[in-house]
Amino acid sequence: MQRAYHLGIDLHKEFGYWTLLDNEKEILFRGKVKTEAGAVTKAVSALGVQVSDVECAIEPVSQWGWYSDILLELGLDVKLVDVYKSKLIAGTKLKNDKVDSHILAELLRSNFLPQAYLAPKETRELRELLRWRIFLVRIRARIKNRISGMLSHYGLICPRTDTFGKSGREWLEKQSFSPLYADERSSLLKIFDALSPEIKKVSFLIEAKAELGEETKILMSIPGIGAFTAMVIMAEVGTFERFGAPEKLACFAGLVSSSYSSGGKLKFGSITKRGSPHLRWAMIEATNTVRPSWGHLYDFYSRIKLKKGSKVARVALARKVLTIAWHLVKKKEPFMAQSHSIGKFRQREAVISS
Secondary structure (H helix, E strand, O other): OOOOEEEEEEEOOOEEEEEEEEOOOOEEEEEEEEOOHHHHHHHHHOOOOOHHHEEEEEOOOOOHHHHHHHHHHOOOEEEEEOHHHHHHHOOOOOOOHHHHHHHHHHHHHOOOOOEEOOOOHHHHHHHHHHHHHHHHHHHHHHHHHHHHHHHHHOOOOOOOOOOOOHHHHHHHHHOOOOHHHHHHHHHHHHHHHHHHHHHHHHHHHHHHHHOOOHHHHHHHOOOOOOHHHHHHHHHHHOOHHHOOOHHHHHHHOOOOEEEEEEOOEEEEEEEOOOOOHHHHHHHHHHHHHOOHHHOHHHHHHHHHHHHHOHHHHHHHHHHHHHHHHHHHHHHOOOOOOOOOOOOHHHHHHHHHHO
16 A cells, blocks of 8 residues: 655665655655664654655665664554666666655655565574574685695695595694694684584574474475575575565576577576575575485486586576475475486486496
8 A cells, every 4th residue: 555655765874865755746854864773763753744654665785674673663664675676767867865865755656666575573683694604604615725725835635535524634734834834724723613613503593493484394305405505595585475486486596597689589698696696505505415316306407417517407406496495385295206217317328428
Protein backbone atom coordinates (compact mmCIF):
# COMPACT_ATOMS: atom_id res chain seq x y z
CA MET A 1 0.00 0.00 0.00
CA GLN A 2 1.37 3.39 -1.01
CA ARG A 3 1.74 5.90 1.78
CA ALA A 4 0.78 9.59 1.75
CA TYR A 5 4.34 10.84 2.26
CA HIS A 6 7.60 9.76 0.64
CA LEU A 7 11.01 10.27 2.23
CA GLY A 8 14.20 9.87 0.20
CA ILE A 9 17.40 9.53 2.26
CA ASP A 10 20.80 9.88 0.62
CA LEU A 11 22.80 8.22 3.38
CA HIS A 12 26.47 8.88 4.16
CA LYS A 13 28.86 8.07 6.99
CA GLU A 14 28.49 11.38 8.84
CA PHE A 15 25.09 12.59 7.65
CA GLY A 16 22.09 11.80 5.48
CA TYR A 17 20.25 14.22 3.21
CA TRP A 18 16.48 13.93 3.61
CA THR A 19 13.74 15.01 1.20
CA LEU A 20 10.08 14.50 2.07
CA LEU A 21 7.39 14.74 -0.64
CA ASP A 22 3.63 14.42 -0.53
CA ASN A 23 1.51 12.92 -3.31
CA GLU A 24 1.30 16.33 -5.02
CA LYS A 25 5.13 16.53 -5.28
CA GLU A 26 5.29 19.33 -2.71
CA ILE A 27 8.50 19.35 -0.66
CA LEU A 28 7.53 19.25 3.03
CA PHE A 29 10.99 18.73 4.52
CA ARG A 30 14.54 18.98 3.19
CA GLY A 31 17.88 19.06 4.95
CA LYS A 32 20.91 17.28 6.42
CA VAL A 33 20.54 14.91 9.35
CA LYS A 34 23.53 13.58 11.29
CA THR A 35 24.03 9.83 11.10
CA GLU A 36 23.33 9.40 14.80
CA ALA A 37 20.43 7.69 16.55
CA GLY A 38 19.42 10.82 18.46
CA ALA A 39 19.57 13.04 15.38
CA VAL A 40 17.48 10.60 13.35
CA THR A 41 14.81 10.41 16.06
CA LYS A 42 14.70 14.20 16.31
CA ALA A 43 14.44 14.59 12.52
CA VAL A 44 11.51 12.15 12.31
CA SER A 45 9.69 14.21 14.96
CA ALA A 46 10.37 17.36 12.94
CA LEU A 47 8.76 16.03 9.75
CA GLY A 48 5.43 17.39 10.86
CA VAL A 49 3.34 14.51 9.51
CA GLN A 50 1.88 11.27 10.82
CA VAL A 51 4.84 8.88 10.96
CA SER A 52 2.74 5.83 10.05
CA ASP A 53 1.91 7.54 6.73
CA VAL A 54 5.58 7.89 5.74
CA GLU A 55 7.52 5.49 3.53
CA CYS A 56 11.23 6.05 3.09
CA ALA A 57 13.97 4.78 0.80
CA ILE A 58 17.63 4.33 1.76
CA GLU A 59 20.54 2.94 -0.21
CA PRO A 60 22.46 -0.11 1.09
CA VAL A 61 25.60 1.68 2.30
CA SER A 62 27.51 0.40 5.34
CA GLN A 63 25.22 2.08 7.88
CA TRP A 64 21.91 0.95 6.44
CA GLY A 65 21.28 -1.87 8.93
CA TRP A 66 21.11 0.01 12.21
CA TYR A 67 19.73 3.08 10.41
CA SER A 68 16.76 1.14 9.05
CA ASP A 69 16.18 -0.48 12.46
CA ILE A 70 15.76 2.96 14.03
CA LEU A 71 13.38 4.12 11.32
CA LEU A 72 11.31 0.93 11.62
CA GLU A 73 11.11 1.30 15.40
CA LEU A 74 9.87 4.88 14.92
CA GLY A 75 7.05 3.57 12.72
CA LEU A 76 8.23 4.38 9.18
CA ASP A 77 7.85 1.98 6.26
CA VAL A 78 11.46 1.40 5.16
CA LYS A 79 12.44 0.25 1.68
CA LEU A 80 15.97 -0.67 0.62
CA VAL A 81 16.99 0.55 -2.83
CA ASP A 82 18.37 -1.66 -5.59
CA VAL A 83 21.19 0.72 -6.50
CA TYR A 84 21.98 -0.79 -9.90
CA LYS A 85 18.40 -0.57 -11.19
CA SER A 86 17.76 2.85 -9.66
CA LYS A 87 20.76 4.30 -11.49
CA LEU A 88 19.41 2.95 -14.78
CA ILE A 89 16.00 4.51 -14.13
CA ALA A 90 17.16 7.84 -12.71
CA GLY A 91 20.43 8.45 -14.54
CA THR A 92 21.38 12.14 -14.47
CA LYS A 93 24.48 14.21 -15.17
CA LEU A 94 23.70 16.44 -12.19
CA LYS A 95 24.53 14.51 -9.04
CA ASN A 96 24.60 15.78 -5.47
CA ASP A 97 23.01 14.84 -2.15
CA LYS A 98 19.98 17.07 -2.62
CA VAL A 99 19.25 15.71 -6.09
CA ASP A 100 19.80 12.07 -5.06
CA SER A 101 17.46 12.25 -2.08
CA HIS A 102 14.81 14.00 -4.19
CA ILE A 103 15.07 11.32 -6.88
CA LEU A 104 14.59 8.57 -4.28
CA ALA A 105 11.53 10.34 -2.89
CA GLU A 106 10.13 10.82 -6.40
CA LEU A 107 10.66 7.16 -7.27
CA LEU A 108 8.77 6.25 -4.11
CA ARG A 109 5.92 8.64 -4.94
CA SER A 110 5.55 7.33 -8.49
CA ASN A 111 5.85 3.71 -7.31
CA PHE A 112 8.90 3.13 -9.54
CA LEU A 113 11.46 2.49 -6.79
CA PRO A 114 13.45 -0.71 -7.52
CA GLN A 115 13.76 -2.50 -4.19
CA ALA A 116 16.39 -4.79 -2.73
CA TYR A 117 15.80 -7.30 0.06
CA LEU A 118 15.72 -5.60 3.45
CA ALA A 119 17.00 -8.44 5.60
CA PRO A 120 15.77 -8.56 9.22
CA LYS A 121 18.24 -8.02 12.04
CA GLU A 122 18.57 -11.76 12.80
CA THR A 123 19.55 -12.52 9.21
CA ARG A 124 22.08 -9.67 9.13
CA GLU A 125 23.67 -10.96 12.34
CA LEU A 126 23.91 -14.45 10.86
CA ARG A 127 25.61 -12.98 7.79
CA GLU A 128 28.15 -11.24 10.00
CA LEU A 129 28.85 -14.47 11.88
CA LEU A 130 29.53 -16.32 8.63
CA ARG A 131 31.60 -13.50 7.15
CA TRP A 132 33.62 -13.42 10.36
CA ARG A 133 34.62 -17.04 9.74
CA ILE A 134 35.31 -16.38 6.05
CA PHE A 135 37.54 -13.45 7.03
CA LEU A 136 39.56 -15.54 9.52
CA VAL A 137 39.92 -18.47 7.11
CA ARG A 138 41.17 -16.19 4.34
CA ILE A 139 43.80 -14.69 6.65
CA ARG A 140 44.97 -18.18 7.53
CA ALA A 141 45.08 -19.12 3.85
CA ARG A 142 47.24 -16.07 3.12
CA ILE A 143 49.65 -17.14 5.87
CA LYS A 144 49.89 -20.59 4.29
CA ASN A 145 50.58 -19.06 0.89
CA ARG A 146 53.23 -16.76 2.35
CA ILE A 147 55.06 -19.65 4.01
CA SER A 148 54.77 -21.77 0.85
CA GLY A 149 56.38 -18.91 -1.08
CA MET A 150 59.15 -18.80 1.50
CA LEU A 151 59.85 -22.50 0.97
CA SER A 152 59.95 -21.90 -2.80
CA HIS A 153 62.69 -19.29 -2.31
CA TYR A 154 64.84 -22.06 -0.82
CA GLY A 155 63.73 -24.76 -3.23
CA LEU A 156 62.18 -26.79 -0.43
CA ILE A 157 59.28 -29.20 -0.92
CA CYS A 158 57.56 -30.64 2.12
CA PRO A 159 57.66 -34.47 2.08
CA ARG A 160 54.38 -34.57 4.01
CA THR A 161 50.90 -34.23 2.50
CA ASP A 162 50.02 -31.29 4.72
CA THR A 163 52.79 -28.82 5.49
CA PHE A 164 50.72 -27.45 8.37
CA GLY A 165 49.74 -30.79 9.88
CA LYS A 166 51.58 -32.26 12.86
CA SER A 167 54.41 -34.00 10.98
CA GLY A 168 54.56 -31.31 8.30
CA ARG A 169 54.88 -28.65 10.96
CA GLU A 170 57.79 -30.51 12.59
CA TRP A 171 59.54 -30.62 9.22
CA LEU A 172 58.85 -26.93 8.57
CA GLU A 173 60.28 -25.77 11.90
CA LYS A 174 63.49 -27.77 11.33
CA GLN A 175 64.32 -26.06 8.03
CA SER A 176 67.24 -23.65 8.03
CA PHE A 177 66.47 -20.09 6.88
CA SER A 178 68.26 -16.77 6.98
CA PRO A 179 67.58 -14.72 10.16
CA LEU A 180 65.02 -12.55 8.34
CA TYR A 181 63.01 -15.49 6.97
CA ALA A 182 63.36 -17.39 10.26
CA ASP A 183 61.79 -14.47 12.14
CA GLU A 184 59.03 -14.21 9.58
CA ARG A 185 58.30 -17.94 9.80
CA SER A 186 58.11 -17.73 13.58
CA SER A 187 55.79 -14.73 13.48
CA LEU A 188 53.48 -16.21 10.85
CA LEU A 189 53.19 -19.53 12.68
CA LYS A 190 52.24 -17.73 15.90
CA ILE A 191 49.44 -15.92 14.09
CA PHE A 192 48.42 -19.19 12.39
CA ASP A 193 48.20 -20.96 15.75
CA ALA A 194 46.17 -18.10 17.23
CA LEU A 195 43.70 -18.16 14.34
CA SER A 196 42.90 -21.89 14.46
CA PRO A 197 41.03 -21.91 17.83
CA GLU A 198 39.13 -18.75 16.83
CA ILE A 199 37.99 -20.39 13.58
CA LYS A 200 37.02 -23.51 15.51
CA LYS A 201 34.96 -21.41 17.94
CA VAL A 202 33.06 -19.62 15.18
CA SER A 203 32.54 -22.91 13.32
CA PHE A 204 30.99 -24.40 16.46
CA LEU A 205 28.52 -21.49 16.68
CA ILE A 206 27.59 -21.93 13.02
CA GLU A 207 27.07 -25.69 13.37
CA ALA A 208 24.88 -25.15 16.44
CA LYS A 209 22.66 -22.78 14.46
CA ALA A 210 22.56 -25.15 11.48
CA GLU A 211 21.01 -27.90 13.62
CA LEU A 212 18.00 -25.75 14.46
CA GLY A 213 16.40 -25.18 11.05
CA GLU A 214 14.45 -27.61 8.86
CA GLU A 215 15.58 -25.83 5.69
CA THR A 216 19.26 -26.06 6.63
CA LYS A 217 18.87 -29.81 7.18
CA ILE A 218 17.36 -30.15 3.71
CA LEU A 219 20.24 -28.17 2.22
CA MET A 220 22.79 -30.31 4.07
CA SER A 221 21.33 -33.43 2.42
CA ILE A 222 22.62 -32.15 -0.95
CA PRO A 223 26.12 -33.40 -1.88
CA GLY A 224 28.86 -30.85 -1.22
CA ILE A 225 26.77 -28.75 1.17
CA GLY A 226 27.82 -28.95 4.81
CA ALA A 227 26.71 -26.93 7.80
CA PHE A 228 28.74 -23.87 6.87
CA THR A 229 27.64 -23.73 3.21
CA ALA A 230 24.00 -24.34 4.21
CA MET A 231 24.14 -21.43 6.63
CA VAL A 232 25.73 -19.17 4.00
CA ILE A 233 22.86 -20.00 1.64
CA MET A 234 20.25 -19.28 4.31
CA ALA A 235 21.92 -16.03 5.38
CA GLU A 236 22.30 -14.67 1.85
CA VAL A 237 18.94 -15.87 0.54
CA GLY A 238 17.04 -14.88 3.67
CA THR A 239 13.87 -16.63 2.59
CA PHE A 240 13.36 -18.78 -0.50
CA GLU A 241 9.83 -17.43 -0.77
CA ARG A 242 11.10 -14.18 -2.28
CA PHE A 243 12.31 -16.03 -5.38
CA GLY A 244 9.42 -17.05 -7.60
CA ALA A 245 11.59 -19.32 -9.75
CA PRO A 246 14.99 -21.06 -9.44
CA GLU A 247 16.29 -18.94 -12.34
CA LYS A 248 15.77 -15.82 -10.22
CA LEU A 249 17.76 -17.35 -7.37
CA ALA A 250 20.59 -18.24 -9.78
CA CYS A 251 20.50 -14.68 -11.09
CA PHE A 252 20.75 -13.35 -7.51
CA ALA A 253 23.87 -15.50 -7.07
CA GLY A 254 25.36 -14.14 -10.31
CA LEU A 255 25.58 -17.65 -11.75
CA VAL A 256 23.69 -16.94 -14.99
CA SER A 257 25.34 -16.18 -18.33
CA SER A 258 25.58 -12.58 -19.46
CA SER A 259 24.02 -11.85 -22.84
CA TYR A 260 24.38 -9.25 -25.58
CA SER A 261 21.82 -8.73 -28.32
CA SER A 262 22.36 -6.55 -31.39
CA GLY A 263 21.11 -6.71 -34.97
CA GLY A 264 19.06 -9.80 -34.31
CA LYS A 265 22.08 -11.70 -32.98
CA LEU A 266 22.26 -12.96 -29.42
CA LYS A 267 25.62 -13.69 -27.81
CA PHE A 268 26.24 -15.25 -24.41
CA GLY A 269 29.29 -14.47 -22.32
CA SER A 270 30.65 -15.35 -18.90
CA ILE A 271 28.48 -15.32 -15.79
CA THR A 272 27.20 -11.93 -14.66
CA LYS A 273 28.73 -12.05 -11.14
CA ARG A 274 25.99 -9.68 -10.00
CA GLY A 275 24.08 -10.20 -6.79
CA SER A 276 25.52 -11.90 -3.72
CA PRO A 277 29.28 -12.63 -4.05
CA HIS A 278 29.22 -14.70 -0.84
CA LEU A 279 26.46 -16.98 -2.14
CA ARG A 280 28.24 -17.41 -5.47
CA TRP A 281 31.55 -18.18 -3.73
CA ALA A 282 29.92 -20.71 -1.39
CA MET A 283 28.18 -22.58 -4.23
CA ILE A 284 31.33 -22.81 -6.35
CA GLU A 285 33.36 -23.92 -3.33
CA ALA A 286 30.78 -26.64 -2.71
CA THR A 287 31.66 -28.20 -6.08
CA ASN A 288 35.31 -28.70 -5.08
CA THR A 289 34.68 -32.23 -3.87
CA VAL A 290 32.50 -33.55 -6.72
CA ARG A 291 32.77 -37.34 -6.93
CA PRO A 292 30.91 -40.33 -8.48
CA SER A 293 28.83 -40.83 -5.33
CA TRP A 294 26.99 -37.62 -6.25
CA GLY A 295 25.05 -39.64 -8.84
CA HIS A 296 23.44 -37.65 -11.66
CA LEU A 297 25.20 -34.48 -10.44
CA TYR A 298 28.55 -36.13 -11.14
CA ASP A 299 27.33 -37.18 -14.59
CA PHE A 300 26.22 -33.60 -15.29
CA TYR A 301 29.62 -32.27 -14.21
CA SER A 302 31.53 -34.88 -16.24
CA ARG A 303 29.54 -34.18 -19.40
CA ILE A 304 30.33 -30.45 -19.31
CA LYS A 305 33.92 -31.06 -18.25
CA LEU A 306 34.53 -33.13 -21.38
CA LYS A 307 33.29 -30.28 -23.58
CA LYS A 308 34.41 -27.11 -21.81
CA GLY A 309 36.82 -28.02 -19.02
CA SER A 310 36.58 -28.33 -15.25
CA LYS A 311 36.31 -24.59 -14.47
CA VAL A 312 33.18 -24.08 -16.56
CA ALA A 313 31.80 -27.41 -15.35
CA ARG A 314 32.14 -26.37 -11.70
CA VAL A 315 30.28 -23.11 -12.28
CA ALA A 316 27.51 -24.95 -14.15
CA LEU A 317 27.29 -27.51 -11.35
CA ALA A 318 27.11 -24.72 -8.77
CA ARG A 319 24.08 -23.28 -10.52
CA LYS A 320 22.45 -26.70 -10.82
CA VAL A 321 22.97 -27.44 -7.13
CA LEU A 322 21.46 -24.08 -6.20
CA THR A 323 18.48 -24.79 -8.48
CA ILE A 324 17.98 -28.17 -6.83
CA ALA A 325 18.17 -26.49 -3.42
CA TRP A 326 15.31 -24.16 -4.42
CA HIS A 327 13.09 -27.08 -5.47
CA LEU A 328 13.87 -29.20 -2.39
CA VAL A 329 13.20 -26.38 0.06
CA LYS A 330 9.93 -25.58 -1.72
CA LYS A 331 8.85 -29.24 -1.55
CA LYS A 332 10.39 -29.78 1.92
CA GLU A 333 12.13 -32.93 0.70
CA PRO A 334 15.73 -34.13 1.22
CA PHE A 335 18.06 -34.83 -1.70
CA MET A 336 18.00 -38.32 -3.21
CA ALA A 337 21.02 -39.22 -5.37
CA GLN A 338 20.16 -40.90 -8.65
CA SER A 339 23.02 -43.34 -9.03
CA HIS A 340 21.80 -45.42 -11.99
CA SER A 341 24.13 -43.67 -14.45
CA ILE A 342 27.24 -43.48 -12.26
CA GLY A 343 30.29 -44.56 -14.20
CA LYS A 344 28.96 -43.83 -17.69
CA PHE A 345 31.02 -40.70 -18.10
CA ARG A 346 34.01 -42.23 -16.32
CA GLN A 347 34.01 -44.95 -19.01
CA ARG A 348 33.78 -42.29 -21.74
CA GLU A 349 36.71 -40.39 -20.17
CA ALA A 350 38.74 -43.59 -20.16
CA VAL A 351 38.03 -44.19 -23.86
CA ILE A 352 38.97 -40.62 -24.79
CA SER A 353 42.18 -40.68 -22.74
CA SER A 354 43.24 -43.97 -24.32
